[in-house]
Amino acid sequence: MYHNPVLLKQSVDDLVTNPDGIYVDVTFGGGGHSKEILKRLSEKGKLFAFDQDLDALKNNIDDSRFTLINQNFRFLENSLMVYGLKQVDGVLADLGVSSHQFDEAARGFSTRSDAPLDMRMNVQQLLDAKKVINDYEEEQLADIFYYYGELREARKLAREIVHHRKLKPIETTEDLKKLFNYIPQFKQNKFFAQVFQAIRIEVNQELEALKEMLVQAYRILKPGGRLVVISYHSLEDRLVKRFLKNGMFEGEPERDIYGNYSKTFELLKNKAVIPEKEEIDENSRARSAKMRTGIKI
Structure with missing residues (x-):
């Protein structure tokens, strides 16, 4: 079993602005976000999804508009080039570990089970x-x-x-x-x-892969394209927040004499979106979730 996707409607609402567009779900998992994205696309739309976990391949979606790539999202750019893609309309990332990985005791992710490290x-x-x-x-x-x-x-x-x-x-x-x-x-x-x-x-x-994915996502997004990232702990969120703000992970960007710097993204909302109480009550994973959306300038 895979977890119910967190912030499902909010994330896909932010992501899909062109039903005929090309979108990427870099964390496929159980396919919850991907299925919702496909509902918003026309017959011309395309969705590419990534997951490095072999178990996730069992959740492949039978839809001619959909392609599942068994790769770590740090290989985002090169993997899409195999399909002749250089630009996309939006990228979605739902970070962290899936409930399936936690629940499979033999994988050793959970603190609750005795398993090989x-x-x-x-x-x-x-x-x-x-x-x-x-x-x-x-x-x-x-x-x-x-x-x-x-x-x-x-x-x-x-x-x-x-x-x-x-x-x-x-x-x-x-x-x-x-x-x-x-x-x-x-x-x-x-x-x-x-x-x-x-x-x-x-x-x-995980953090190095996240940095690489964010940089590549910026490069492949069309102007006006959307990057939506759901994170679950401060280390991830800090990287996402800084990158959307100034395109950097540490340090400060160069400013002109007026104190301005070149932005890479416009934030859709100034503050992170968090789940409503009802969603948290139904899905404990939502308790620590934060969603940020950037629009490529």
């Missing part, structure tokens, strides 16, 4: 969570926990892991959790969510 969205890649935990240097682990998990005790966690793996390899999610059984019960859910998030981001190079 895996966490790969693309099961064909070599790097997995077990390799990160058992092979990375202590300083590397500390950086991952600090920057990707936003954990203040990152250095302590890294030391604990390095100490224990010298005695015995850390092979399962439960092995990892047992190292930190001193964490108070009332803090454990949030703590382990941050630990697992940090490892998962490293395994899948």
